[in-house]
Every structure is written in C-alpha cells, then in structure tokens.
Amino acid sequence: MKPIIHLKSISEINRFVQNKTQHPLVSVIDFSTADEYLEEGTRLSADFYTIMFKNYCSNHMKYGRQSVDFQDGSLICIAPKQLITLDNDIEKKENMMGWGLFFHPDLLRGTSLGNKMGDYSFFSYETSEALHLSEKEKQILYDCIQKIETELQENIDSHSQNLIVTNIELLLNYCSRYYGRQFITRKSSSSNTLSQVENVLKDYFRSNQLKETGLPTVKYLADQVHLSASYLSDLLKKETGMNAQDHIHYYLIEEAKNILLNTDCSVGEIAYSLGFEYPQYFSKLFKQKTGQTPVEYRNFN
Numbered sequence: 001m002k003p004i005i006h007l008k009s010i011s012e013i014n015r016f017v018q019n020k021t022q023h024p025l026v027s028v029i030d031f032s033t034a035d036e037y038l039e040e041g042t043r044l045s046a047d048f049y050t051i052m053f054k055n056y057c058s059n060h061m062k063y064g065r066q067s068v069d070f071q072d073g074s075l076i077c078i079a080p081k082q083l084i085t086l087d088n089d090i091e092k093k094e095n096m097m098g099w100g101l102f103f104h105p106d107l108l109r110g111t112s113l114g115n116k117m118g119d120y121s122f123f124s125y126e127t128s129e130a131l132h133l134s135e136k137e138k139q140i141l142y143d144c145i146q147k148i149e150t151e152l153q154e155n156i157d158s159h160s161q162n163l164i165v166t167n168i169e170l171l172l173n174y175c176s177r178y179y180g181r182q183f184i185t186r187k188s189s190s191s192n193t194l195s196q197v198e199n200v201l202k203d204y205f206r207s208n209q210l211k212e213t214g215l216p217t218v219k220y221l222a223d224q225v226h227l228s229a230s231y232l233s234d235l236l237k238k239e240t241g242m243n244a245q246d247h248i249h250y251y252l253i254e255e256a257k258n259i260l261l262n263t264d265c266s267v268g269e270i271a272y273s274l275g276f277e278y279p280q281y282f283s284k285l286f287k288q289k290t291g292q293t294p295v296e297y298r299n300f301n
Helices: 010-016 031-037 112-119 135-152 160-185 187-206 209-213 218-224 229-240 244-262 267-273 279-290 294-299
Strands: 004-007 026-030 042-046 049-056 061-063 066-068 074-078 083-086 096-103
Touching (some): 004 010, 010 026, 026 031, 096 160, 112 160, 135 160, 187 218, 187 244, 218 229, 218 244, 229 244, 244 267
Antiparallel strands (some): 026 096, 049 074, 061 066
C-alpha cells in the first residue's frame, strides 16, 4: 500500500499535479491534464476542502474501494483531513475529463460562508455517496467554476476574496439542491434504506444490546446500512422529516412507553435499562418528545 501524501497548502496540490498557483488559498485544476500525475492507488489527505468532478466516457469510476456507476459523471466533496484513494482504471487517458476545486479554510475566515460550512453535510459523505449530475447540472456547476477561474486570472485586490467566496457558496448551494433532487429520484433506494433502518432499530431494542452496550449511535445505525452517518441522516430527513438521531429517539420513547405501562419499574430503573447514565436525562428527553414526564404518562394512560 502506498504511503499517504498529506498536502498542507494549495501550492502543494498545484505542485503535485504540475498546475500553476494563481492564488495561495484556492485553485481550480483541469483533470484532463492533471490525471497523468495521479498514479493508481495514490492516497491523499489535505488541510483544505476538495470538490472533484470526474466524467468518463465509460460508466465505471472508482474512488477508494467503492465504485460509482453513473455514466454522466459524479461529484464528490471532501472536508479537510479526510483520506481519499484515487484508483483510475480507465484504459485511455483521453477519456478522462473533469475539474477539481480546492480551497483552504483560511479563505473563508471572516465571511458568512465560513460560518455556514458545517451546514453542507455532504462534505462528510463517503465517496461512494457521490452526487450524480445531469448534463444541465454539470454545466451549471461548471459555470461557477469558470467564474472562479476567471477571477483567479485577475490580479488579487480587495474584491478578490469576496467574489471567489461568493461563487464557491453559489456552487455549494447548487450541490445542496442537487443532492435533494438525488434523494427524491432514488426514492425506491431510499425506501429500502428506511426499511433497513427500522428493522435494525427494532432488532436492537428487542435484543439485549440495549442493556449491554447502551443506546445505538447514529454511526452504528449508518454502519448497519453501509452509509456514512451524514448521508443517512440527510436521506432520512428528506424521506421522513426526521434525521437518524430522531429515529433512534422515536424507538427509544416507544420502548419507554411500553415499559412504563406494563411494569412497576421506577423511572430511574427504566432509565438505566434504556442505557441512560442519569435518569434526569431520560425524563427530559421523554418530556421533550411526548409533552409529558414519564410519571405523568404512566398516570394518565
């Protein structure tokens, strides 16, 4: 296995692919020329945000261990410090097209976008959960990239940061829209995932896992359905109006209701049996979800 190449600055990624550095905090790279510098199995991590669009004349693209089987091209967004393995298995280099946008968090400091980056949860998705784009969507995103690239070719002045960041934010907002569309168009797949989530939670609360390991986490739930925690939460939110944590709490409260109405256990005993270290946390959550305290629920039902 090849060692991890850690890139600390925008100038380092530019040197890595023989691209000219036009701005110290942001770069646009044309993959039709840069791919020749990316050997199969190259493992990279970086201190900056990465957005990569790869489009092949073949319908097979692979990042890491996961294949992305979308003929019209796929886009992935990677937060700083995440690891990605590039695996180019397309025989002809001329079939490779695409672009990469790389920007350092320092570019966003003091801007409204800097405060909003946590809202773009797709930066925490796995590469197998790529955004699959239509021709129209590809062109819209590319228009944003061209505006950024045009600004990079200008001399840096007092307007440069604002104009570049504005177009990056526009691109990210389009990505949010298109991911929303993707959740809808893949409704059958989403429904299957929802069924899997429900079965996992039912089995968990019916078994001894609750007593042995405590409440299931969102990561546990995501691992069971082979998705990243962020992608699963966003998918469930789009499908049901509740994120992954909400689903866990729903099954927890339903189990708590059953115990309250069918046993004489104290609220403290129920809280401990449901994985809570402190009963007051259980009571607070129960009232938040039902509008009643556990005692009130037991007395009035």
